[in-house]
Amino acid sequence: MLPSHLVKVITAFLLLLTSLHLNADNRNNTIHLAAEDNWAPFADHDGKGLSHQLINGAFSRVNIDVESTVVSYARGLVMAKKGLVDGVFNLHKEQGTENQFIFGEEPLFSTQASFYHNNAHPIMIADKWAIPPGTRVGVIEGYEYGDELAQLTQxxxxxxxxxxxxxxxxxxxxxxMVIMYDQVAKQYLNQMGVEQVIGKSVHNHTGILYVAFSKENPQAIHYAAMLDQGLRELKKDGSYNRILASITSD
Known part of the structure; x- marks a missing residue:
């Protein structure tokens, strides 16, 4: 039998190893994401919005905590590309982004984007392909507006x-004109009190939004799979539709 003092030393050592292991597990169960600051009602400067609810809810189902850093959309992309965060909110899975990030199978949601004009100077057209040459169109730096936008060379x-x-x-x-996502446009036009001055023109595209994971992180594929699992569980018990209804019913 081992001496009692040696048993105590071994026990203390094992407890220390267990503590270190648990701390490592806790660190591994936290994902760090960049969240954009100017896309209400999906993600705002206070770190709130539908995207936060969906992402936090989905990851909580698979025992992963989310720490969000609220920055501009363009800054969030840079941080994710460099591996400064594990991923970034609200990206489209399209040709340009699929080469740069890891995506899961389950989107967060889809949303419509349209061209908007000043009602005092409306541009009357049938569709986006008929927008006159030289038309000045405002967009947000770093945003994706669908693969077809590159074809609108006029x-x-x-x-x-x-x-x-x-x-x-x-x-x-x-x-x-400007391109805005319809739910986002509704939020900001109402906030600025100009919903009667700025009007919707023609459809641009339907955006399918995902969390994009950094290729610099060796766990990116694992995180994408965990988010997929969490989103499926949210849909299975009805939580997903309840969260979505908070904006689509407005």
Missing amino acids: LKLIQVANHHQLINLLLLSRID
């Missing part, structure tokens, strides 16, 4: 940092 794209700048430039007639 447009003069003006990049800005956020939705307030987009809308103000349109109000001042510094640009002719």
